[in-house]
Amino acid sequence: MKKLENKVAVITGGNSGIGLSTALLFAEQGAKVVITGRNEQTLKSAAETIGHDAEGIVSDVTDLVSIASAYQQIGDKFGKIDVLVVNAGIAIGAPLADVTEKLFDQISDTNFKGVFFSVKLALPYLNEGASVILTSSATNEKGFPGYAAYAATKAAVRSLARGFSTDLMERNIRVNVLSPGAIDTPIWGRGGSSAEEISGTKDYMATIIPAKRLGTGDEIAEGFLYLASDASRYMFGSELVMDGGVKTL
Numbered sequence: 001m002k003k004l005e006n007k008v009a010v011i012t013g014g015n016s017g018i019g020l021s022t023a024l025l026f027a028e029q030g031a032k033v034v035i036t037g038r039n040e041q042t043l044k045s046a047a048e049t050i051g052h053d054a055e056g057i058v059s060d061v062t063d064l065v066s067i068a069s070a071y072q073q074i075g076d077k078f079g080k081i082d083v084l085v086v087n088a089g090i091a092i093g094a095p096l097a098d099v100t101e102k103l104f105d106q107i108s109d110t111n112f113k114g115v116f117f118s119v120k121l122a123l124p125y126l127n128e129g130a131s132v133i134l135t136s137s138a139t140n141e142k143g144f145p146g147y148a149a150y151a152a153t154k155a156a157v158r159s160l161a162r163g164f165s166t167d168l169m170e171r172n173i174r175v176n177v178l179s180p181g182a183i184d185t186p187i188w189g190r191g192g193s194s195a196e197e198i199s200g201t202k203d204y205m206a207t208i209i210p211a212k213r214l215g216t217g218d219e220i221a222e223g224f225l226y227l228a229s230d231a232s233r234y235m236f237g238s239e240l241v242m243d244g245g246v247k248t249l
């Protein structure tokens with residue numbers, strides 16, 4: 001029996017990295033998958049890769065009109081949403097002295113405000129019994145040079161999972177949060193570093209992670225599947241940490 005048979009699953013940032021791995025797994029498990037992101041071309045090719053009639057909808061989580069329009073399209077076409085994975089995010093680091101207001105706002109608007117409104121605006125479309133999963137980070141209570149603003153947004157996301165959970169329990173909607181550690185996805189190349197610098201950073205990360213390697217998008221997708229499925233039905237406002245032991249060891 002497939003774990004998400006006949007479920008409608010929406011994954012923000014589903015055209016790359018962890019979101020794409022999750023979309024692939026959810027579709028294999030019988031879900032009708034809708035992915036969102038800003039880039040129309042990569043959404044199209046990701047939807048083709050996912051198959052199973054997956055659909056891509058252009059939506060920018062920093063733009064409330066754009067988020068609302070995506071949900072409206074999803075609602076019109078599929079009715080209610082059973083699983084919402086709020087995964088879109090950016091991780092741009094910079095030395096503290098170089099962090100501009102513009103960069104701060106970009107990180108905050110995407111990773112904090114974007115998450116808040118990706119849930120708030122979904123409310124009319126969420127099915128009773130739906131599972132909402134937010135994406136935090138193992139950095140949410142650690143210091144990591146250059147990533148203070150990023151880590152703070154991810155701590156806020158963990159807090160949102162608890163707050164939303166209490167707000168939505170009366171509708172039997174579960175809200176949980178997954179905190180990945182260092183995962184090998186395209187996010188590492190989005191800060192403008194050279195290929196050599198990126199590979200150097202990843203090699204260094206592997207030395208400080210207790211598991212001695214970065215995780216994969218497929219491994220994180222398994223965590224999202226658990227939180228999306230009925231197997232996690234007694235979890236409300238919980239954090240699932242998948243980080244190769246960084247937080248605990």
Ligand code: NDP
Pocket residue numbers: 012013014015016017018019036037038039040042059060061062087088089090091110135136137138179180181182183184185186187188190
């Ligand atoms: P990727 O860069 O591969 O994917 C990020 C996704 O977010 C893309 O699909 C991108 O699509 C989308 N996105 C970014 N900004 C916006 C926006 N304004 N509106 C809509 N979509 C947006 O990164 P990962 O897969 O690695 O990251 C996924 C999540 O996991 C993020 O929240 C990240 O913070 C978190 N995470 C990642 C870790 C890692 O080591 N990889 C560690 C801990 C947490 P598009 O460009 O088309 O908009």
